[in-house]
Amino acid sequence: MGPAVALRVREIDELWWHYPGHQTARRDGSGRGWPCAGSWGAGPGAGRPAGEMQFSSAQARGKHLWLSGDRRQLYPHSLQFYLEPPTEDISLSEFESLAIDRLKLLKTVESLGVSYVRNSDQYNSKLASELRKLKFPYKALADDDYEARRKDHISHFILRLAYCQSEELRRWFLQQEMDLFRYRFSQLTDNLMQKFMEHVDLSFEAISEDLKNELASELSTSTPGFTMSKVKEQMFYKVGLADAVDLFRARRVFIKDGFAYVPFKDIVAIVLNNYRAKLSKALALTARSLPSIQSDERLQPLLNHLSHSYIGPDYSVQKSTGKISLEQIDALSVKSFPLCMRQLHKALRDNHHLRHGGRMQYGLFLKGIGLTLEQALEFWKKEFIRGKVDADKFDKGYAYSIRHNYGKEGKRTDYTPYSCMKIIMSNPPSQGDYHGCPFRHSDPELLKQKLQSYKIPPSGITQILDLVKGMHYQLACQKYFELTHDVDDIGFSLNHPNQYFTESQKLLSGGREPKKEVSNSGNTQQKNNSQESMNSNSTPTSSNTTTDAELEGLEAYFTED
Template sequence: MEFSRRSRLRLEDEFNEDAALEGLICHNVALYLLPPMVDLAIEDFETLALERLKVLRILEQATAKNVKIGSDEGRESILNEMNHAELKAYARLCSGNRNTDLDMEARRRDYVSHFILRFAYCRSEELRRWFVTREMELFRLKFSGLSSQDVADFIEDFDMDYTPLTADERAEVKEGLYDSTGYQTVSQIDTMDFYKVPFTDVLDLVRGQRCYLKEGYAYVSAGDFVSVIGNKHQELLEEGLQAHLRLLPELENDERFASLLKGLHTSYTGKDYTIAKNGEVPIESLDQLSKKSFPLCMRMCHDTLRSTHHHRHGGRMQYGLFLKGIGVTLEDSLRFWREEFTRGTVALDKFEKDYAYNIRHNYGKEGSRVNYTPYSCMKIIMSSVGPTDTHGCPFKIWDPSVLQTKLGSYGLGAAHAEEIAGFVSKGHYQVACSKYFEVSHGLPLEEGINHPNQYFELSQIKMGARAAPAKPKPTPSRRPVNHNGTASQQDETMLDTQDTEALNEDDDDELWQLMENKESGAEPKPVKQQQNGHVPEKVELEGIKPLNGAVAAALHWEDDEDFDVSQMETE
């Protein structure tokens, strides 16, 4: 299959950055054939990466719940979640093809962010597989929102050698189209465009009996045209990741990018729960709250503390920061942990000497005075848990039989416990947690669970104990990023960077080192102070270079010269 960019990419000898990017984003459904030549400030690099990662995680959770991405119901569900997460630019791209200023801004964000994530996801086979799967889901979601005219525009924009059947050609195969397109009404079929392609290009449609076959050709509706190019698009993604892998060492010479890219997949992209914003929570209410509003990981921590009166360092960090995030004050936190530990084997003077300092440290009152962030789901899931540890994600670390027994003891029926265990068996721990929330509260969730403090906040809102937060109003600090590193005036594509956590979730390195030294009896080592883990402001990133010389040369092709995407090999 060949695509050409014709005059859209015909540039003068003096390179024009704006014209190059405009030529690449001619349609809301992008094929990412050529890398963009843009300059980005490093904070914009991070913002765009996090924004796209949010989208891909929404798709991952939807797929885990068996949501059919191409169906009207599935599309509506996913787009609602995108809008709820302030990802209106991507929701717009998945709602047909238009050429407004908002669409152009959304395309810029989409195109540049795709190539940023290639650098983050090219480093291992597992990451590449995850990225390609998610990007193909996004591709299908975008395509499912196209009208017949949008599909025709897509074919024209990428100069594909496909044309809709003429009236005479349709008449010859009309009965076959009716018989093979039973999921559509006759009136719908009569108004749809169909394309004649080799049947080997759409084997998935052949298997699903979603096309008419005649003499080695398949007759494919505009709605199913995504299958015609889907396989080739996937090949291009896989080849592009391999090419980026070869470029990665050069980019990672800069430690800022190395740290940012390595931590991206496990980074938290939601609301910042470092400081409680909904008042104080008295420790006297924790027993009651743990039964209804705590996620399973924190209920596990609470029950363990109440029964054993002790936690190892990992448990104290996981649970202590969660309590801080829901509104437990420093004074109450000290009292809570003091009462529990001194009921066990820890003497009062030992608690004050060995443990109180660390609690004050969590609240930013000791050491480097960093106000530590409560752990996200991903951080908890990825944490190492030893046999004597009391932290971690129970959906991941508990044996399935133990999990189902525990869920039953918490009042869940056998069918629901089995359903949750089914998600766990497939590695969908956050989906299992979301289902646990829905069953426990008897209410559906409009968003997936990504943070224990999010779980608590949503629970309190559902129970009427807290008011739902108002949607943030646009402010100058939340302007969307344009492709040239400047701010756009389009409010609809804004990303709330104030509600995102830094990519580097290593704020607690100092405290971990202190505790490891204390437990091992070693002398403390000096720890480099950090300034809240954020990358430096306004550090310019050099233009993202083309993948190879052949790709760079493609920017100077003449009007009617085609290029074969299969030739995009690295030199």
């Protein structure tokens, strides 16, 4: 069982990472140890004097290297399988900062993987740009990229913990980490690839020149794209069939006597399979061990928030407050509302009522696009009294909650509109509800009918449904934006309904030029979003865990149907 990492929150908000399988510290005087290898643990550190730290041999080695100044020995390669957890103290603020940056990177990886052919020039250049901007390792043997390697190492383990909490989260994290690893491995030189494989114990036997010449005809025939002359130029490795199963299934490799003869250029498939198996197992082990850290009242909310986090601008305060009239909302819902809000608006107009989940999601969105408190009260009251709610019942049962949304009641908290991740990952709609993300929560056939009613062309509907099938819900919404605004490339990564509205208004008012881009003839994947990168100037809101907790409490005010 591979080593995992245990977390201890110390005084002054520091984190102590250690190897649970190799440590020597004891929990208490009874002699009981910390959790066994392969688990995550967290505890108050009872039984030790305050401030005392005991290191395992692995930790002591890391600490010695740190103190001796030989920092590069801690991370000898710019690429790794993340087999050994971090061994240093970090503050909670750095803990979150590192996680947010890696999340931005993985979101970019997801978007680029759908928008471009992996390993194409455009894909590689855009991903390299994001790695440079976020200060992750992006090329081997940089003069001094210790800080980048350290950031890469620690941030992976933080998100591994945050994203192990459900099957859906694990699947997403594994896919993005695999794509990131594939890109970074492909950027290594042949010599560095060889050194990396030796480092991770994937040293396959290179066949001799005599054997290669003897098998040259079979190798050329069985390896796509290999002429006889190319066979002679390329190094081949003798690999166990179990390690080369993907190449075998695709009929891309020569098999003899239970071994695959793999050209060096295809060795990436072997490495990726090995990495996938290790990371998949590590995620499963971590998930099973989660209860051991859930008692920590600071870490668990932070980890939960990271898995649902939004990494864009804060839309709780809008400069356009009061500039939108109530008479404009119907027209705006057609032109500039994302599908989730358009759906809520139509349901409100049709039924003159929304259940509490819909009121929360739509009410905060309207606040974010500029409705004042007075406008919101008038808007909701007029609509509700058209249904079964009289004016007196509205004033007693609903007005307070609207004022609470605007920070005028209760704790006076100015609540933030829901991000895409919060809508997708929390509070799924039930029968009679209209909130949620239509791309995530709607039946595909019903979604198709809705898109048809909104005059989306058949080819566009097919593209959207393909993205939904691949669980790329935000990218499906980006495609919806492109189709409804007649642009080929929106030029940004969509993370928030209020961002959708703001960008739509900019485009429709001429505030920014629509980005038209000619697709490469070699791009066989769907062209959805070029996404240069996440907005580096945006203010991450994932640290606002207190506001999120209060927001959950606020929903109690909306319990009336």
